Amino acid sequence: MPKFWNDRINTLTPYVPGEQPRDQGLLKLNTNECPYGPSPAALQAIEATIGNNLMRYPDPHATKLCASIAEFYSLGAEQVFVGNGSDEVLAHIFGGLFSNTGAVLSSEITYGFYPIYCRYFGLQYQAIPVQDDLSISVDSLLDASSRCGGIILANPNAATGMALSLGEIARLLTANPDTTVVIDEAYADFGTDSAIALLSDHANLVVVQTCSKSRGLAGLRVGMALGSQEMIEGLNRMKDSFNSYPLDQLAQAGAAAAFTDKAYFDQTRNKIIATRGRFASEVESAGYECVPSVANFLLIRHPKLSGDEFYSQLRERGILVRHLTDQRLVPYVRISIGTDEQMDQVVTVLHELV
Numbered sequence: 001m002p003k004f005w006n007d008r009i010n011t012l013t014p015y016v017p018g019e020q021p022r023d024q025g026l027l028k029l030n031t032n033e034c035p036y037g038p039s040p041a042a043l044q045a046i047e048a049t050i051g052n053n054l055m056r057y058p059d060p061h062a063t064k065l066c067a068s069i070a071e072f073y074s075l076g077a078e079q080v081f082v083g084n085g086s087d088e089v090l091a092h093i094f095g096g097l098f099s100n101t102g103a104v105l106s107s108e109i110t111y112g113f114y115p116i117y118c119r120y121f122g123l124q125y126q127a128i129p130v131q132d133d134l135s136i137s138v139d140s141l142l143d144a145s146s147r148c149g150g151i152i153l154a155n156p157n158a159a160t161g162m163a164l165s166l167g168e169i170a171r172l173l174t175a176n177p178d179t180t181v182v183i184d185e186a187y188a189d190f191g192t193d194s195a196i197a198l199l200s201d202h203a204n205l206v207v208v209q210t211c212s213k214s215r216g217l218a219g220l221r222v223g224m225a226l227g228s229q230e231m232i233e234g235l236n237r238m239k240d241s242f243n244s245y246p247l248d249q250l251a252q253a254g255a256a257a258a259f260t261d262k263a264y265f266d267q268t269r270n271k272i273i274a275t276r277g278r279f280a281s282e283v284e285s286a287g288y289e290c291v292p293s294v295a296n297f298l299l300i301r302h303p304k305l306s307g308d309e310f311y312s313q314l315r316e317r318g319i320l321v322r323h324l325t326d327q328r329l330v331p332y333v334r335i336s337i338g339t340d341e342q343m344d345q346v347v348t349v350l351h352e353l354v
Helices: 007-011 040-049 063-073 085-096 113-121 138-144 166-175 195-201 229-240 249-258 262-285 307-316 340-353
Strands: 080-083 104-107 125-128 150-154 181-184 205-210 223-227 297-301 332-336
Touching (some): 040 249, 080 085, 085 223, 195 205, 297 307, 307 340
Parallel strands (some): 104 125, 150 181
Antiparallel strands (some): 297 332
């Protein structure tokens, strides 16, 4: 251990993000970014902010952005918390809303940051096995939840694209009224009902979303938590004990404008949903196994190649995808949904590989 490291940092195994390649010739389908970019209204708002009062600190409360998000979801502004990407929002949740009196429960297959945050904040972590078809079993979560310190689920799941119904989520919330339950909805806009609809009936619920996927603003780093006023007050206490200015003026302006442009939001996400359906059909027709997904990506398995070989073969042909290391996912690669033209390019290569 380097002599200036403390005991905690020595025990951490950092999260490894998806590759951001320098080779501009690669078709980049590895980090689930939106292929259509942000709303023109967001770009205009950013341009209008450049040079205008940038010598001043940004609004520490992100008042305009929180109001824009609240209006979009028919909530009160006091029910909205924003941070520097949903990763920072999640960090504040782990640090402030989960208890160390029991393990934080999640799924065996899930977003890789969850166990890392538990180690970082000194929390116990328990991964509940998924079913044979890779879906999450709420019954298994309920069996383990009687003395847990919190529950967090990515829905749709971050690695499979499969989703729980609102009825299943409500069952989990009702059985754990005194436990913080977090539904991480980075991909919810691509085909599942948001748990935001359950907020009015469940004070223990926090919904996390991001502007990085369906709103094409991954470069701005804007994430949000939606919940009761009590939950949001707790997150603001965490934020203001760490960094009072997590979102700069450009991020606040661009994200606020993006939430006002519902027409563009619907147009682009519907394109992605349609492309996903067509691509999945063509992949399966070519002889590949494809996990059903309501996210903006698909898990695909080659009939004769290992996941690592499949990944390498695609990269050699100019297509960058993600090969995940979860034991249950090793045979698969994850392919983000791009434009129709980009996915046609992938289909051509897939046919060559079989």
